[in-house]
Amino acid sequence: xxxxxPRSTPTWLxxxxxxxxxVIFIGIWHVAVSWTQxxxxxxxxxxxxxxxxxxxxxxxxxxxxxxxxxxxxxxxxAALLGVPFGLLLGWWRPANLAFNPILQLxxxxxxxxxxxxxxxxxxxxxxxxxxxxxxxxxxxxxxSSMAAVRNIQPVYLRAAxxxxxxxxxxxxxxxxxxxxxQILTGLRIALGIAWLVVxxxxxxVVNPKAGGLGYLINDSRSxxxxxxxxxxxxxxxxxxxxxxxxxxxxxxxxxxxxxYATQ
Amino acid sequence: xxxxxxxxxxxxxxxxxxxxxxxxxxxxxxxxxxxGFLPVTCHLTCPVTHFINEQMHGEGTYDPRRFNxxxxxxxxxxxxxxxATFIIAPLAMKMREQGVPIKIVHLGHRDGTALMVHKDSPIxxxxxxxxxxxxxxxxxxxxxxILYRTFQREGVRYDKNLLIETxxxxxxxxxxxxxxxxxxxxxxxxxxxxxxxxxxVLFLSKDVWPNFISCVLAVREDVIxxxxxxxxxxxxxxxxxxxxxxxxxxxxxxHRMQAADIAxxxxxxxxxxxxxxxxxxxxxxxxxxxxxxxxxxxxxEIAALGVAAGIFNGxxxxxxxxxxxxxxxxxxxxxxxxxxxx
Amino acid sequence: xxxxxxxxxxxxxxxxxxxxxxxxSLRDLRMTFPGQRGQPPVEVIAGIDxxxxxxxxxxxxxxxxxxxxxxxxxxxxxxQASGGQIVVGGQPVHGPDPRRIxxxxxxxxxxxxxxxxxxxxxxxxxxRAEREQLIAHYVEMVGLKGFEKAYxxxxxxxxxxxxELARALAANPEIIWMDEPFGALDYLTRLKMRSDLVRIWQxxxxxxxxxxxxxxxxxxxxxxxxxxxxxxxxxxxxVPIDLPRxxxxxxxxxxxxxxxxxxxxxxLALARGR
Numbered sequence: 057x058x059x060x061x062p063r064s065t066p067t068w069l070x071x072x073x074x075x076x077x078x079v080i081f082i083g084i085w086h087v088a089v090s091w092t093q094x095x096x097x098x099x100x101x102x103x104x105x106x107x108x109x110x111x112x113x114x115x116x117x118x119x120x121x122x123x124x125x126x127x128x129x130x131x132x133x134a135a136l137l138g139v140p141f142g143l144l145l146g147w148w149r150p151a152n153l154a155f156n157p158i159l160q161l162x163x164x165x166x167x168x169x170x171x172x173x174x175x176x177x178x179x180x181x182x183x184x185x186x187x188x189x190x191x192x193x194x195x196x197x198x199x200s201s202m203a204a205v206r207n208i209q210p211v212y213l214r215a216a217x218x219x220x221x222x223x224x225x226x227x228x229x230x231x232x233x234x235x236x237x238q239i240l241t242g243l244r245i246a247l248g249i250a251w252l253v254v255x256x257x258x259x260x261v262v263n264p265k266a267g268g269l270g271y272l273i274n275d276s277r278s279x280x281x282x283x284x285x286x287x288x289x290x291x292x293x294x295x296x297x298x299x300x301x302x303x304x305x306x307x308x309x310x311x312x313x314x315x316y317a318t319q
Numbered sequence: 320x321x322x323x324x325x326x327x328x329x330x331x332x333x334x335x336x337x338x339x340x341x342x343x344x345x346x347x348x349x350x351x352x353x354x355g356f357l358p359v360t361c362h363l364t365c366p367v368t369h370f371i372n373e374q375m376h377g378e379g380t381y382d383p384r385r386f387n388x389x390x391x392x393x394x395x396x397x398x399x400x401x402x403a404t405f406i407i408a409p410l411a412m413k414m415r416e417q418g419v420p421i422k423i424v425h426l427g428h429r430d431g432t433a434l435m436v437h438k439d440s441p442i443x444x445x446x447x448x449x450x451x452x453x454x455x456x457x458x459x460x461x462x463x464x465i466l467y468r469t470f471q472r473e474g475v476r477y478d479k480n481l482l483i484e485t486x487x488x489x490x491x492x493x494x495x496x497x498x499x500x501x502x503x504x505x506x507x508x509x510x511x512x513x514x515x516x517x518x519x520v521l522f523l524s525k526d527v528w529p530n531f532i533s534c535v536l537a538v539r540e541d542v543i544x545x546x547x548x549x550x551x552x553x554x555x556x557x558x559x560x561x562x563x564x565x566x567x568x569x570x571x572x573x574h575r576m577q578a579a580d581i582a583x584x585x586x587x588x589x590x591x592x593x594x595x596x597x598x599x600x601x602x603x604x605x606x607x608x609x610x611x612x613x614x615x616x617x618x619x620e621i622a623a624l625g626v627a628a629g630i631f632n633g634x635x636x637x638x639x640x641x642x643x644x645x646x647x648x649x650x651x652x653x654x655x656x657x658x659x660x661x
Numbered sequence: 662x663x664x665x666x667x668x669x670x671x672x673x674x675x676x677x678x679x680x681x682x683x684x685x686s687l688r689d690l691r692m693t694f695p696g697q698r699g700q701p702p703v704e705v706i707a708g709i710d711x712x713x714x715x716x717x718x719x720x721x722x723x724x725x726x727x728x729x730x731x732x733x734x735x736x737x738x739x740x741q742a743s744g745g746q747i748v749v750g751g752q753p754v755h756g757p758d759p760r761r762i763x764x765x766x767x768x769x770x771x772x773x774x775x776x777x778x779x780x781x782x783x784x785x786x787x788x789r790a791e792r793e794q795l796i797a798h799y800v801e802m803v804g805l806k807g808f809e810k811a812y813x814x815x816x817x818x819x820x821x822x823x824x825e826l827a828r829a830l831a832a833n834p835e836i837i838w839m840d841e842p843f844g845a846l847d848y849l850t851r852l853k854m855r856s857d858l859v860r861i862w863q864x865x866x867x868x869x870x871x872x873x874x875x876x877x878x879x880x881x882x883x884x885x886x887x888x889x890x891x892x893x894x895x896x897x898x899x900v901p902i903d904l905p906r907x908x909x910x911x912x913x914x915x916x917x918x919x920x921x922x923x924x925x926x927x928x929l930a931l932a933r934g935r
Contacts, residue, residue, distance in 0.1 A: 175395050176397055179395050180384065180391075215771070219782060220759035233771070233774075309325070310812050
């Protein structure tokens with residue numbers, strides 16, 4: 057059966073199918089709003105107009121930059137701290153015994169639950185939303201780095217010890233490259249979570265002067281501008297997709313591809 | 320190129336680029352005096368004072384900071400991110416009771432609260448509110464206490480479980496979708512439901528509790544101690560704005576319309592000017608900005624009600640939470656000599 | 662850089678100068694694993710005495726699960742014996758040692774390094790020029806010319822084992838331990854790998870201890886074949902194979918040697934059956 061053997065789909069089909077779904081989706085949206093004569097929910101075109109309005113006012117790119125600024129810096133700090141910490145926990149058992157319980161305890165707490173404390177500690181400075189984003193990515197990064205060390209195939213460690221590597225070379229020449237693919241996957245997932253959280257964080261804690269896409273949604277909601285609410289949602293989706301596509305490019309390098317490619 | 324160099328170069332480029340643009344957009348320095356407010360007419364003097372200061376002196380003396388709800392505002396105040404804030408009076412008193420060193424230095428307004436029901440609602444009188452779900456801004460709000468006081472006078476059974484704490488900006492939608500039976504908060508959010516055609520006034524605060532106070536200006540004690548001059552300037556400005564707004568209340572209402580247009584601006588309330596104009600004029604005593612001195616009798620009534628409603632334990636007194644020294648009895652402040660250029 | 666042909670290398674002094682000419686000396690090697698979940702302990706090796714001479718090619722054969730890989734792991738320093746005397750290179754074994762390189766059944770080539778970097782992995786102490794020369798030498802010796810920049814995932818299973826063998830040889834060890842290195846390969850590849858290994862061993866003259874369950878493989882490769890009993894392992898027979906290489910698989914002497922090994926294993930099976 058054709059189901060059993062995947063054939064490469066022609067490019068035109070790979071483009072046409074999602075486009076068709078998108079057009080149908082937008083069509084249903086338009087018709088549904090028209091039929092129900094909703095005064096509140098915007099039509100697709102009104103959302104585009106809303107975006108254009110924001111762009112001409114000069115706030116659109118400002119908000120996008122603000123959100124990206126927060127998410128990328130917090131994510132970078134979380135990665136710089138989380139990866140070494142995770143590797144340490146994976147490699148050194150006493151560290152694992154000491155820290156794993158508290159990590160497991162803090163991990164399931166939603167970043168949203170940290171909002172009150174983050175305002176108490178950081179007020180409404182940029183540090184408040186950035187702290188929430190940091191938390192949301194630090195735990196997955198740490199835990200995936202820890203798991204990556206534990207998942208190293210024993211044969212690589214045995215080969216390494218056979219060649220008499222010192223601690224430093226063992227780490228740089230074997231542990232790091234062996235764990236890199238899983239670390240990268242962890243980073244990719246964490247970036248997605250960070251982007252989810254920046255929006256939630258900005259809905260509560262943000263300096264209105266700098267704004268942000270989450271701020272845009274909440275602010276437009278207060279002002280009853282639901283076209284801008286939906287515009288904010290669309291932008292969040294598109295930028296999230298671009299971030300994911302960018303970080304995915306790193307998975308194509310030879311240093312890590314071995315772990316993803318199915319033989 | 321190797322993964323290492325691409326990842327390093329890529330992340331540095333992206334971070335650097337984003338940061339450069341971010342700091343380009345946000346180079347305006349933060350002033351070292353931050354005042355919190357909500358987009359409600361109870362806090363109208365905040366944007367008006369800021370705007371008039373800016374127009375007269377080329378710059379404001381403080382940064383107004385908009386919030387959507389009182390919990391975030393309270394936390395920002397405790398964290399010392401805010402130096403002063405417009406806040407519901409009982410919440411400020413409660414914070415004092417919990418040991419947060421703040422003082423109430425001035426009132427924000429009088430009246431200016433309404434209780435709204437859906438226009439199709441069977442609720443016609445206050446007695447009909449018995450057993451109904453009502454959205455309030457906070458348990459520590461005078462909207463809560465005005466309900467408590469009114470229910471006692473009208474013989475309606477008070478049930479705390481039917482009161483739902485809701486950020487005021489969310490209340491109109493909650494009423495439109497009938498998630499609650501009634502909403503009570505500061506204007507213009509209540510009038511908005513009226514203008515949008517789904518809300519009906521059950522009562523205005525002025526009719527059930529004349530000269531009702533909901534919000535006050537509270538300042539951190541360390542700020543009062545160390546920056547008394549600036550606080551005095553702020554309080555005087557707020558008082559001037561109040562006088563200015565109400566100066567021609569009963570005649571042309573020109574200042575009220577100017578105040579509405581100022582507050583409607585994006586950096587302040589970000590609301591439609593017509594809405595604020597409506598609230599400030601129909602009727603003009605829906606909300607008032609005169610008689611804003613901090614007086615013992617007003618607060619002792621609030622404190623007594625709060626103890627009865629179970630939100631205070633009665634351990635703090637007027638002298639703990641109020642500071643009347645900025646505008647003492649006998650000192651009168653004049654209105655701004657200023658008009659908005661159209 | 663000049664191409665270094667597959668000539669025997671003489672740049673590094675061979676270090677296997679052991680007093681009695683023994684690369685490995687086992688006396689009463691014993692191994693018992695502690696029992697899992699209340700089970701009694703499992704005895705895996707029940708006393709093995711064996712000497713391997715410097716430069717000798719010794720193959721251990723035995724039925725699956727008899728403990729022959731455990732013997733090799735103990736020699737390689739990856740496992741600790743429960744008892745007995747284990748002397749390798751004139752010294753007791755305390756752990757893995759770069760003077761003895763292990764070639765793993767599951768392929769220990771690092772997937773994040775290309776062929777050249779894998780082969781050069783044990784050469785970090787050499788100068789860059791030396792390293793490049795040695796790598797080129799062994800790339801050619803194991804027949805990977807043209808694949809220098811390829812990554813393991815792009816290579817066949819046989820080629821990956823060639824990379825691992827080249828990596829082991831480049832480190833210039835005294836002994837190479839090989840644990841069923843061709844077990845996962847198809848029949849024709851296996852034949853080719855064996856004849857290449859014989860050729861390489863003849864030019865490098867390393868001591869090799871090789872574990873397999875394939876009797877043909879043993880007869881083709883070994884100077885001596887050590888036949889082990891089923892668990893717990895003891896030596897059932899030691900069969901010297903004194904035939905010239907490359908060996909003709911149809912020669913009467915070859916078949917005779919093969920039969921002797923079969924006999925050593927088969928008789929035991931029969932004896933157990935009674």
